[in-house]
Amino acid sequence: MVDFSNKAVDFATLKKRAYNQRWAEIPEGVIPLTAADSDFPCAPEIVDAIVEYSKKGYFNYIPNLGMPEFRQSISRALKTRKNEEIDPDLILPIDSAARAMSVISKAFIKPGDEAIVCDPVDYLFKTNMEAAGAKIILFPTKIVDGKIDFSDLESYITPKTKMFGLCNPHNPLGMCYPKEDLDHILSLSEKYGFYIMNDEIWSDIIYPDSEFTSIYALGAERNKNTLSVFGFSKSFSIAGLRSGCVYCTDPDNFEQIVTASEVRSTVGGISSLSQIAGMACLDKCYYWVDAFREHIQKNRDYALERLRAIPGVTCHTPQATFVLFPDISAYGMKAEELTAYLEKEYKVRIVPGGDRFFGPGSEGHVRICMATSHEILAEGLNRVEEGLKTLWAKKQDQSV
Numbered sequence: 001m002v003d004f005s006n007k008a009v010d011f012a013t014l015k016k017r018a019y020n021q022r023w024a025e026i027p028e029g030v031i032p033l034t035a036a037d038s039d040f041p042c043a044p045e046i047v048d049a050i051v052e053y054s055k056k057g058y059f060n061y062i063p064n065l066g067m068p069e070f071r072q073s074i075s076r077a078l079k080t081r082k083n084e085e086i087d088p089d090l091i092l093p094i095d096s097a098a099r100a101m102s103v104i105s106k107a108f109i110k111p112g113d114e115a116i117v118c119d120p121v122d123y124l125f126k127t128n129m130e131a132a133g134a135k136i137i138l139f140p141t142k143i144v145d146g147k148i149d150f151s152d153l154e155s156y157i158t159p160k161t162k163m164f165g166l167c168n169p170h171n172p173l174g175m176c177y178p179k180e181d182l183d184h185i186l187s188l189s190e191k192y193g194f195y196i197m198n199d200e201i202w203s204d205i206i207y208p209d210s211e212f213t214s215i216y217a218l219g220a221e222r223n224k225n226t227l228s229v230f231g232f233s234k235s236f237s238i239a240g241l242r243s244g245c246v247y248c249t250d251p252d253n254f255e256q257i258v259t260a261s262e263v264r265s266t267v268g269g270i271s272s273l274s275q276i277a278g279m280a281c282l283d284k285c286y287y288w289v290d291a292f293r294e295h296i297q298k299n300r301d302y303a304l305e306r307l308r309a310i311p312g313v314t315c316h317t318p319q320a321t322f323v324l325f326p327d328i329s330a331y332g333m334k335a336e337e338l339t340a341y342l343e344k345e346y347k348v349r350i351v352p353g354g355d356r357f358f359g360p361g362s363e364g365h366v367r368i369c370m371a372t373s374h375e376i377l378a379e380g381l382n383r384v385e386e387g388l389k390t391l392w393a394k395k396q397d398q399s400v
């Protein structure tokens with residue numbers, strides 16, 4: 001039985017160690033429901049594996065393309081958890097999903113190419129593709145009839161389109177993709193010859209009323225130009241270890257990825273301890289992920305009820321991830337302005353929509369992270385509710 005109660009949260013340590021808009025980085029007394037990082041310690045098996053490996057005191061160079069056992073355990077987990085058939089030789093362990101996105105971009109994008117990025121989506125798609133020289137074409141990403149609507153995607157494709165960023169499941173919308181939509185995207189990639197950057201970092205946090213389908217369900221042969229990203233920060237609570245991987249099904253594409261990663265020269269690479277941790281995650285800790293997901297589901301249902309009771313707030317039900325993405329456009333303020341007000345006056349920090357984190361199409365929304373205890377989430381939501389209700393009342397007064 002894994003403990004996800006408030007007792008399991010070690011605030012003193014989080015205040016020293018949890019950066020990226022979280023406890024160690026925010027003013028005293030503010031609750032951060034911000035970066036997608038958990039307030040819970042990782043599973044004990046991960047700590048044990050790191051300690052056991054470290055005991056001998058040998059931290060020599062390891063294989064440039066990653067520890068073979070780690071590559072095998074990734075391949076096994078992709079098969080058993082996601083039904084993806086990936087050869088361990090076509091998996092490159094790397095220091096984070098963010099790095100995986102950077103390496104894929106560098107390997108396949110040349111200055112002048114166009115890359116289609118969903119709007120909204122996590123900023124890492126845009127920043128990495130742009131850094132590799134791409135002109136970013138934003139694809140307005142809306143939920144229609146309970147799923148993301150890709151019906152218009154083809155009209156965004158030009159002869160210069162080199163890559164499409166697929167965030168499956170989608171952060172921050174929390175949506176999974178039905179097989180027919182993945183088929184549509186893949187058919188366009190086949191027709192026009194662009195690559196798909198397929199980021200599955202969120203694929204272990206799926207609510208039971210939904211289902212994760214990987215694009216690989218459409219067959220390895222059709223997925224030759226799919227370049228995939230996986231990481232351990234979201235499901236396993238080890239963001240600071242910077243562990244992740246890139247994988248694909250085509251050996252030539254793999255070779256290009258390896259070249260761009262600079263692992264052969266040791267300029268790039270992932271530490272042995274981060275690989276040991278990643279291996280422990282996949283081989284021993286899915287029981288923990290599943291218990292974590294159950295806890296998050298309770299948080300999701302609770303938070304949705306609370307948010308939907310606040311005047312002027314609407315929020316769709318996410319199918320995956322531990323973030324909520326409520327629409328606050330009825331307040332008539334920029335999301336950054338609203339979140340700054342909540343932090344200053346009500347001591348809760350949430351992530352604003354807008355260009356900076358998710359794209360211009362995310363304006364009028366905020367993102368709330370639920371990877372914490374019920375108590376912290378409840379107190380954070382009390383503050384959000386109080387702040388918004390006060391704003392709403394002022395707005396009503398002004399309109400009289």
Ligand SMILES: Cc1ncc(COP(=O)(O)O)c(C=O)c1O
Nearest residue numbers: 036096097098122171201231233
């Ligand atoms: C969709 C997506 N990809 C990649 C990342 C980065 O993960 P990592 O910590 O492994 O770099 C995140 C983090 O929020 C994410 O949401």
